[in-house]
Amino acid sequence: MDRAFSWVAAFPDEVWEHTFSFLPTDADRNAVALVCRSWHRIERLSRRKIFVGNCYAVEPAAAVRRFPEVRAATIKGKPHFADFNLTITDWGGGAGRWIQSMAKGWPLLEELRLKRMVVSDDCLEIAARSFKNFRVLSLASCEGFSTAGLASVAANCRNLKALDLHENEVEENCINWISHFPESFTSLVTLNIACLDGEMNVSILERLISRCPNLKTLRLNHVTPLEKLVGLLHRAPQLVDLGIGMLIGEGHPGLFSKLESAFAHLKHLKNLSGIWEAGPLYLPAIYSICEGLTALHLCDSSIQTPELSKVVSRCKNLQQLWAMDLIEDDGLIAVASSCKLLRELRIFPSDPHGLAQPVYLTQYGLLAVSSGCVMLESVLYFCRQMTNSALLAIANNCPNLTCFRLCIIEPYTPDYITQEPLDAGFGAIVELCKDLRRLSISGLLTDRVFKTIGASANRLEMLSVAFAGDTDAGLHYILSGCKKLRKLEIRDCPFGDKALLDNADKLEAMRSLWMSSCSVTLGACRLLAKKMPRLNVEVIDENGGGSLESWPDDCHVEKLYIYRTIAGPRTDAPPFVLTV
Amino acid sequence: MLEGNRRRYCGGVASLASGSSASKATAAERDLSVEDGVAAGVADGEEVENDRDDEEGLELGLTLGAARKSSPPPVPWGSCLRILTAKDLPSLASLAPPRSPSASSVSSSSVTNLSSGGTGMKRAAESASPHVGGSPQPPSQMVVGWPPIRTFRMNNFFNQSKDNTPETTTVASKKISASKDQSQKDQGSRRMGMRSSMFVKVKMDGDPIGRKVDLAVHHSYEALAVSLELMFQKPMMTTNLPAALDGAKALKLMDISSEFALTYEDKDGDWMLVGDVPWGMFVETAKRLRIMKISDATGLSRSTGRNPSCVLKPYGGSM
Numbered sequence: 001m002d003r004a005f006s007w008v009a010a011f012p013d014e015v016w017e018h019t020f021s022f023l024p025t026d027a028d029r030n031a032v033a034l035v036c037r038s039w040h041r042i043e044r045l046s047r048r049k050i051f052v053g054n055c056y057a058v059e060p061a062a063a064v065r066r067f068p069e070v071r072a073a074t075i076k077g078k079p080h081f082a083d084f085n086l087t088i089t090d091w092g093g094g095a096g097r098w099i100q101s102m103a104k105g106w107p108l109l110e111e112l113r114l115k116r117m118v119v120s121d122d123c124l125e126i127a128a129r130s131f132k133n134f135r136v137l138s139l140a141s142c143e144g145f146s147t148a149g150l151a152s153v154a155a156n157c158r159n160l161k162a163l164d165l166h167e168n169e170v171e172e173n174c175i176n177w178i179s180h181f182p183e184s185f186t187s188l189v190t191l192n193i194a195c196l197d198g199e200m201n202v203s204i205l206e207r208l209i210s211r212c213p214n215l216k217t218l219r220l221n222h223v224t225p226l227e228k229l230v231g232l233l234h235r236a237p238q239l240v241d242l243g244i245g246m247l248i249g250e251g252h253p254g255l256f257s258k259l260e261s262a263f264a265h266l267k268h269l270k271n272l273s274g275i276w277e278a279g280p281l282y283l284p285a286i287y288s289i290c291e292g293l294t295a296l297h298l299c300d301s302s303i304q305t306p307e308l309s310k311v312v313s314r315c316k317n318l319q320q321l322w323a324m325d326l327i328e329d330d331g332l333i334a335v336a337s338s339c340k341l342l343r344e345l346r347i348f349p350s351d352p353h354g355l356a357q358p359v360y361l362t363q364y365g366l367l368a369v370s371s372g373c374v375m376l377e378s379v380l381y382f383c384r385q386m387t388n389s390a391l392l393a394i395a396n397n398c399p400n401l402t403c404f405r406l407c408i409i410e411p412y413t414p415d416y417i418t419q420e421p422l423d424a425g426f427g428a429i430v431e432l433c434k435d436l437r438r439l440s441i442s443g444l445l446t447d448r449v450f451k452t453i454g455a456s457a458n459r460l461e462m463l464s465v466a467f468a469g470d471t472d473a474g475l476h477y478i479l480s481g482c483k484k485l486r487k488l489e490i491r492d493c494p495f496g497d498k499a500l501l502d503n504a505d506k507l508e509a510m511r512s513l514w515m516s517s518c519s520v521t522l523g524a525c526r527l528l529a530k531k532m533p534r535l536n537v538e539v540i541d542e543n544g545g546g547s548l549e550s551w552p553d554d555c556h557v558e559k560l561y562i563y564r565t566i567a568g569p570r571t572d573a574p575p576f577v578l579t580v
Numbered sequence: 581m582l583e584g585n586r587r588r589y590c591g592g593v594a595s596l597a598s599g600s601s602a603s604k605a606t607a608a609e610r611d612l613s614v615e616d617g618v619a620a621g622v623a624d625g626e627e628v629e630n631d632r633d634d635e636e637g638l639e640l641g642l643t644l645g646a647a648r649k650s651s652p653p654p655v656p657w658g659s660c661l662r663i664l665t666a667k668d669l670p671s672l673a674s675l676a677p678p679r680s681p682s683a684s685s686v687s688s689s690s691v692t693n694l695s696s697g698g699t700g701m702k703r704a705a706e707s708a709s710p711h712v713g714g715s716p717q718p719p720s721q722m723v724v725g726w727p728p729i730r731t732f733r734m735n736n737f738f739n740q741s742k743d744n745t746p747e748t749t750t751v752a753s754k755k756i757s758a759s760k761d762q763s764q765k766d767q768g769s770r771r772m773g774m775r776s777s778m779f780v781k782v783k784m785d786g787d788p789i790g791r792k793v794d795l796a797v798h799h800s801y802e803a804l805a806v807s808l809e810l811m812f813q814k815p816m817m818t819t820n821l822p823a824a825l826d827g828a829k830a831l832k833l834m835d836i837s838s839e840f841a842l843t844y845e846d847k848d849g850d851w852m853l854v855g856d857v858p859w860g861m862f863v864e865t866a867k868r869l870r871i872m873k874i875s876d877a878t879g880l881s882r883s884t885g886r887n888p889s890c891v892l893k894p895y896g897g898s899m
Binding site (some may be wrong): 089141421440 | 707719724725726727728730779781790791797876
């Protein structure tokens with residue numbers, strides 16, 4: 001051992017290991033691993049959780065080799081904009097190689113969380129059979145598997161605690177996959193099947209729920225009929241998190257009181273989610289649990305604001321509210337006056353393509369919440385109009401914002417009163433909210449806003465930009481500022497080659513950059529790829545693939561995805577994704 | 581409470597324009613104008629903003645309820661304040677990216693096939709007036725991935741139950757009313773909802789790239805066919821296709837004389853020729869689309885014996 005680090009030997013490895021277990025983030029552990037060889041060894045052997053933000057950044061086998069004792073892995077695949085169909089189908093993000101390496105190297109793996117990956121039924125089968133202590137399977141925004149794969153998970157994972165399927169595209173070919181949970185299976189704590197489209201045999205589900213006394217989270221899918229839901233709730237009074245699927249009022253007599261009493265039994269309920277199609281008349285059935293709710297994710301189509309306001313005004317302990325814009329400004333004003341503990345607000349558009357009558361949700365709603373809810377940290381807000389003064393006021397009201405995502409639905413919308421760009425408003429947000437980590441901007445924006453973001457957003461880690469800016473300078477401001485930027489995604493902005501090439505080093509300090517419909521040419525990509533060998537510069541050529549060498553330098557690149565990697569160009573890219 | 585109502589503002593105006601003629605031609609024009617009236621209406625939202633003071637009287641009471649103490653009413657995108665005529669409407673074939681700032685005017689396929697100046701939509705920063713383009717813009721619904729909502733979320737919002745008849749599903753109207761009692765009355769009727777987007781995968785024979793198309797944004801087979809033609813058409817392919825009439829209808833997916841046939845996989849897993857069933861039913865049952873070469877399409881089942889090109893129904897007429 002080096003003389004300089006002889007103090008390391010003062011304590012046995014187990015002490016260091018124990019000390020490291022207090023380090024909260026992977027970044028801290030990575031730093032620790034750099035101190036000396038001993039710490040590197042101790043750290044890697046004691047790492048239990050691994051987070052891979054980009055599945056192509058590292059070879060699965062290498063990751064498994066370096067950290068042989070991992071018990072929990074989180075892996076993310078496709079870029080965020082894939083959620084909005086901006087990547088092509090079959091882009092990649094396959095989980096197969098990861099699962100195979102993990103099955104070999106981490107047989108004791110207990111938790112696996114995959115996001116935006118393509119997971120086949122084979123993957124699920126291999127995972128189910130290889131990980132004897134498998135406890136948690138969480139798939140978010142994934143695709144490529146079917147209920148047959150879920151059946152093998154149910155059948156083989158004897159100690160499964162959590163099956164969390166969040167917004168996946170699942171092919172339904174095995175109707176009774178739930179029945180594959182053996183009768184002896186009682187360990188379930190979380191069951192989220194909200195994304196499944198098919199019918200479920202409710203009595204099998206009921207039996208499963210009855211024999212799992214620790215079940216805390218149950219999120220049903222939309223085809224559970226109301227009476228069955230009531231039956232299920234009676235069997236699981238210990239629920240903390242309930243997703244009602246889709247509640248439809250069928251006008252049965254006595255149904256309201258059954259529903260009301262079912263909810264009243266849920267004395268521990270903290271989270272309620274689902275689609276409320278039952279209409280306002282059934283809504284009072286949930287009044288009894290409102291006081292205890294800390295999170296409410298209710299999509300509704302048929303409730304007017306007054307009834308919704310009655311619900312939220314009873315939710316005095318609400319910390320998280322996700323709702324449709326049907327809640328309108330009035331509803332948000334009610335939220336502002338009742339939900340003083342609110343931390344997170346997400347408002348989704350009920351009518352994103354503007355096909356129906358617009359709802360009365362404007363900047364006033366957000367402004368009201370910002371002034372009434374002092375603990376507000378996270379905002380996602382879809383609306384059709386905004387003003388700089390409202391943004392300034394919001395920034396003043398909530399300097400603790402960590403996540404601010406504003407989507408003004410029509411691109412290039414200016415401040416609707418002054419007709420000016422919204423530079424000043426967003427500028428205020430980044431200048432006053434010093435802890436801002438995530439930002440999405442929209443509306444009419446010039447290069448000025450990027451100058452402010454680059455200069456002031458010192459903690460910003462993720463930035464999403466669309467239809468904004470005037471010149472390359474905008475991108476340059478971002479890349480040369482924003483010290484902590486990790487993910488940048490841009491679409492339809494006039495940003496081009498110069499900013500990219502001038503800031504090539506920055507790209508290696510970031511996890512990834514997505515640019516689509518900007519002004520980037522192939523020549524710049526080639527230069528960038530040559531200069532930065534540890535970046536993968538991927539170009540999506542929608543015209544059917546073909547050899548990249550033949551394309552001229554001035555050829556426009558429609559979709560560009562750049563990410564840092566130590567694994568070299570990926571081998572599973574489809575023919576129209578070309579690594580430069 | 582069908583589609584007519586859902587778009588009643590624009591529909592109302594457009595039908596005024598076309599009168600109450602029952603002739604098929606006018607009805608077709610009305611269909612087109614209603615469909616794209618929505619489009620024009622959305623894009624015209626900005627223009628409307630400017631003229632708001634003049635035209636409040638014409639706003640059909642849309643924003644009256646929203647009047648706040650000292651604030652202007654929300655952007656009334658939806659009120660079509662001009663009488664729409666055919667020449668106002670963007671020809672669906674000419675959805676090339678315009679120079680005007682409203683980037684929303686680019687159709688999904690054009691976005692992907694652009695080879696020059698992908699943005700081309702930069703606006704002059706100094707101009708204070710917003711996006712008053714010379715020609716009417718197709719709405720932002722034609723832009724891929726905008727607004728940025730997970731398609732999964734929107735596919736499942738207002739999802740259908742097995743009880744719903746086709747008429748009341750995708751094309752049913754959302755309860756839209758400034759008055760509360762209207763909505764109370766609606767409570768009793770069949771559950772209605774508006775599916776905001778419904779993406780299905782589309783693959784064309786000979787093209788390695790699969791895409792997705794949003795059925796909910798289209799309201800007829802023609803619109804879908806044109807969208808698909810734009811999506812799959814590539815510059816190098818035009819030489820292989822029959823000469824285009826009126827622009828980009830080269831693939832002529834709905835034309836029996838075309839090289840290609842549009843087929844879909846239904847809920848039972850059978851592949852059917854597109855066009856035989858009413859549009860609403862089609863949207864309900866279609867899981868996937870495939871553009872087949874005609875030579876492969878001969879063995880397909882068809883739900884009725886009718887000629888598939890005979891689907892030009894008046895908008896709302898088949899529902």
